[in-house]
Each structure stands twice: as C-alpha cells, then as structure tokens.
Amino acid sequence: MQLEFYGGAGEVTGSCHILTVGGRRLLLDCGMIQGGAAPHERNRAPFPFDAAGVDAVILSHAHIDHSGRLPLLRNRGFRGPVYANPACRDLVRILLADGANMAERDAERENRRRQKAGDPRRVEPLYTLKDALDVLQQFRTVRYGHPLEVLPGVELTFRDAGHILGSTSVWLTLREGELERRVVFSGDIGQYDSPILRDPEAGPGADLVLLESTYGGRLHRDRAATLEEFGRILRDARRDGGNVLIPAFAVGRSQEMLYELAKHFDAWELGDWRVFLDSPMAIQASEVYWKHSDLFDEEAQEWHTRSLSLPPLPNLQLCRTADESMAINRISHGAIVIAGSGMCTGGRIVHHLKHNLARPECDVVFTGFQAQGTLGRAIVEGRDYVRIHGSPVKVAARVHTLGGFSAHGDQQDLLRWHAAIPGRPPVWLVHGEASAAEGLRDALRARGVGAEIAAPGITLDLGAAA
Numbered sequence: 001m002q003l004e005f006y007g008g009a010g011e012v013t014g015s016c017h018i019l020t021v022g023g024r025r026l027l028l029d030c031g032m033i034q035g036g037a038a039p040h041e042r043n044r045a046p047f048p049f050d051a052a053g054v055d056a057v058i059l060s061h062a063h064i065d066h067s068g069r070l071p072l073l074r075n076r077g078f079r080g081p082v083y084a085n086p087a088c089r090d091l092v093r094i095l096l097a098d099g100a101n102m103a104e105r106d107a108e109r110e111n112r113r114r115q116k117a118g119d120p121r122r123v124e125p126l127y128t129l130k131d132a133l134d135v136l137q138q139f140r141t142v143r144y145g146h147p148l149e150v151l152p153g154v155e156l157t158f159r160d161a162g163h164i165l166g167s168t169s170v171w172l173t174l175r176e177g178e179l180e181r182r183v184v185f186s187g188d189i190g191q192y193d194s195p196i197l198r199d200p201e202a203g204p205g206a207d208l209v210l211l212e213s214t215y216g217g218r219l220h221r222d223r224a225a226t227l228e229e230f231g232r233i234l235r236d237a238r239r240d241g242g243n244v245l246i247p248a249f250a251v252g253r254s255q256e257m258l259y260e261l262a263k264h265f266d267a268w269e270l271g272d273w274r275v276f277l278d279s280p281m282a283i284q285a286s287e288v289y290w291k292h293s294d295l296f297d298e299e300a301q302e303w304h305t306r307s308l309s310l311p312p313l314p315n316l317q318l319c320r321t322a323d324e325s326m327a328i329n330r331i332s333h334g335a336i337v338i339a340g341s342g343m344c345t346g347g348r349i350v351h352h353l354k355h356n357l358a359r360p361e362c363d364v365v366f367t368g369f370q371a372q373g374t375l376g377r378a379i380v381e382g383r384d385y386v387r388i389h390g391s392p393v394k395v396a397a398r399v400h401t402l403g404g405f406s407a408h409g410d411q412q413d414l415l416r417w418h419a420a421i422p423g424r425p426p427v428w429l430v431h432g433e434a435s436a437a438e439g440l441r442d443a444l445r446a447r448g449v450g451a452e453i454a455a456p457g458i459t460l461d462l463g464a465a466a
C-alpha cells in the first residue's frame with residue numbers, strides 16, 4: 001500500500017497523486033500543468049505510469065489544474081471509472097470542452113507558423129473534443145457523505161471542500177490484508193463563510209492527510225471590508241458616468257459576482273445599471289450552479305426559494321453571441337460588464353478593455369489573482385500604456401484590485417479545517433509554492449502536528465507511515 005507524489009507537489013498546478021492498494025492503481029486528480037517553465041512540453045510528456053494500467057481516478061473538483069489531463073489519460077489508454085461529485089462532472093464538461101477548443105486552436109496556429117517557416121512537421125492538439133467527450137462517459141458520480149467501494153479495498157467518501165461548486169475532499173479507507181489506513185486528500189479548500197457555497201467540511205480521524213497549501217503562508221483581506229470597498233467603487237462609478245469592467249473566471253468568480261450584486265442591489269444603488277454577463281462559458285457554468293442549488297449554503301438557498309430566476313438580478317443580461325457582446329461596445333455609460341478571461345489573456349474582456357481603458361470615467365475591478373506576464377497584471381501594476389491586439393492603449397480608467405474574493409482558504413482556514421479532524425493527523429503538504437507550503441508547515445508544527453512538504457517522486461509506504 002503506497003502513495004506517490006507526482007504532480008501538484010511543490011507547485012500549484014498539475015495536481016496528481018498515485019495510490020497503489022492491493023496491486024491496483026488509483027489516481028487522485030489528473031490535472032493540467034499551467035504556467036511555469038515549458039508547460040506544453042510537460043503536459044505532453046508521458047505519464048510516469050502506464051495510463052491503461054490505471055484502475056480508477058478520483059477527481060477532487062473541476063478546475064483544469066485538477067482535471068485537465070483526463071482526456072490525455074483516456075487518449076493514452078485509460079478506460080476505468082472517474083469518480084466525481086455530480087456538479088463537478090457538469091462543470092468538467094464545460095471546462096474540458098473549452099480546453100479542447102483552445103488546444104485545437106493552439107495547434108492550428110502553431111501549424112500555420114511552421115508552414116510559413118517551411119517546417120514540414122505538424123503538431124497535434126494536446127487533446128481533442130472527442131477525447132474530452134469520451135472521458136466524460138467514464139464519469140461515475142458520487143454525492144457528498146455517501147461511502148462507496150470504488151475498488152476492492154478502497155472505500156471513498158466525498159465531503160464538501162467549499163472551494164467551487166461540487167468541490168470535494170477525498171476521504172479514503174484503504175484495506176490490504178490485515179492492514180487498514182485512512183487517508184484524506186483535501187482537494188482545494190475554500191474560505192469559510194464564502195457566498196453560495198457551504199463551509200469546508202471535516203470528517204472522522206485519519207492516519208494521513210494530504211493538505212493543499214496554495215495560500216498556506218498568508219491571510220486574506222477581510223471579506224466584509226472587501227465588499228464595502230466594492231460597493232463604494234460602484235457608487236462612485238455611477239457618479240462618474242462611465243462603465244465598469246470586471247474580468248472574472250467563468251467558473252466560481254462570475255457566479256459569486258452576480259450573487260454579491262444581487263444581494264447588495266439596493267445598498268449599492270444598482271437599479272440604474274445594466275449588468276452584462278458576457279461569457280458563454282460563464283453562462284453555462286451559472287446554469288450548472290443554479291441546477292445544483294441543493295449544494296448551496298443556507299443563505300443562497302433562501303434566495304433560491306424566494307426568487308424565480310437566479311440570480312435575482314432584474315437588470316442582468318446574458319450575452320451568448322458575439323453580436324450581443326459587440327452591442328455592449330456602443331454603450332458609453334451605465335454598464336457593468338462581467339467577462340473572461342479572468343487575467344485578460346483572451347476572451348471578450350479584451351475587447352471591452354480596448355473600448356473603455358482609455359476613458360477616465362470608466363473603472364476596471366480586478367477580483368482575482370493576476371499572473372506575471374498577463375494583460376491583467378500589466379494593468380494592475382499601474383502601467384500608463386498596455387498593448388491590446390498589437391496596439392498601445394492608454395490606461396486612463398480607474399483600476400481597482402479587490403483582495404478578499406479568493407476561492408482558496410488562507411492559512412487560518414486551512415488550519416481550522418485540519419483542526420476539525422480528530423486526533424491531529426500528520427500532514428503532507430501539496431499544491432503550494434515553496435514559501436506557502438513552508439509557512440503552513442511551520443504553523444502546523446507550532447501546533448504540534450507532524451508536517452512535511454511533498455515533492456515529486458517521494459513515495460510513502462502507507463503501512464509504515466502510520
């Protein structure tokens with residue numbers, strides 16, 4: 001019985017760990033590597049195991065850095081079941097289809113470039129839509145709190161991780177002969193008291209915990225203060241007579257923004273605004289959210305029962321087509337536009353920035369992390385000019401960064417989640433950059449908890465580990 005760290009150990013993307021129990025092989029997540037050095041090559045590289053020999057995958061949640069290599073695993077021979085929460089499955093369908101589109105476009109672009117350069121070699125997309133649809137057929141859904149024997153000697157219980165809809169922590173009881181071990185994989189843990197979602201849930205005792213550490217070294221800004229600032233920005237923006245652009249990730253952040261706008265509709269004086277959700281993918285993700293309203297927290301469920309439409313935002317317009325999106329460009333004031341991509345690396349938000357960024361009466365509100373090298377980062381860093389579609393655009397609009405909206409719990413949240421597991425089980429830290437993992441390790445050790453930082457290639461003998 002052993003556990004091997006493979007991806008998402010010592011870094012924040014490419015989550016994947018390999019369990020071997022009774023000669024059977026089980027993957028915890030199968031995520032895409034994003035950013036860093038040569039992500040394309042690393043994603044294309046062979047798995048360190050035979051894909052056809054993997055007996056099952058357990059998927060913690062839909063984010064691409066946890067699910068994105070599943071089509072590739074299928075393409076390379078994996079035919080076993082993928083266990084996931086029902087809402088997770090529905091979100092994965094949207095994200096993998098989008099990923100396939102992007103992979104096919106990337107390959108086309110690269111092949112055109114090679115053709116022009118006289119290079120006869122062709123690249124294949126990382127995976128195709130068919131690979132994505134095929135692996136979706138292998139999904140088996142499991143609800144929270146319902147134990148299921150997924151392989152002989154492997155019992156799985158999902159518990160709500162409060163990170164995005166359908167996100168789970170994976171609670172496993174593993175049996176091999178006389179040996180029994182309880183192993184928990186946290187998945188990504190959300191913030192306590194975040195909107196729409198329930199709080200991260202702990203469970204019974206465990207022999208070993210794999211704990212994410214994305215924000216293990218820091219504390220988030222206070223959520224109430226963040227919302228107060230958001231309200232002030234919107235009230236000021238109304239007076240200034242421009243538009244407000246909100247770059248947002250399609251899954252999670254977009255729904256959270258709509259929810260907060262609905263909830264604070266009167267307090268933030270939103271009656272005169274027109275709110276646009278300008279992203280087909282965010283619209284689809286929202287539909288998945290509303291469909292699985294049974295997973296909402298109490299407050300969101302109450303909204304749900306009180307209102308016929310979700311979210312109850314009377315001035316919301318959903319823009320599915322390119323024409324609907326372009327029509328927004330003719331509006332000079334009074335529009336709040338939520339669009340992707342979240343870091344402005346592509347998508348419809350780029351067009352809206354092109355039309356509004358040079359106008360001092362407009363506002364851009366960032367609510368998520370902006371990675372180095374992205375257009376979003378260039379704007380939040382306060383550059384005077386940025387390049388959009390090859391041309392310089394002056395940044396005259398007011399730029400705001402709201403700090404309290406993370407889908408990830410901070411150090412305090414992660415410690416709180418761990419402390420709720422009886423017996424203070426030992427921890428291996430995954431899914432965090434070195435400084436974040438070290439911060440959390442030290443905080444755990446200060447509380448008398450054994451904590452180590454995982455690295456790719458480390459294999460734990462679970463028989464000996466307890």
Ligand SMILES: [Zn+2]
Nearest residue numbers: 061063163188
């Ligand atoms: Zn995640």
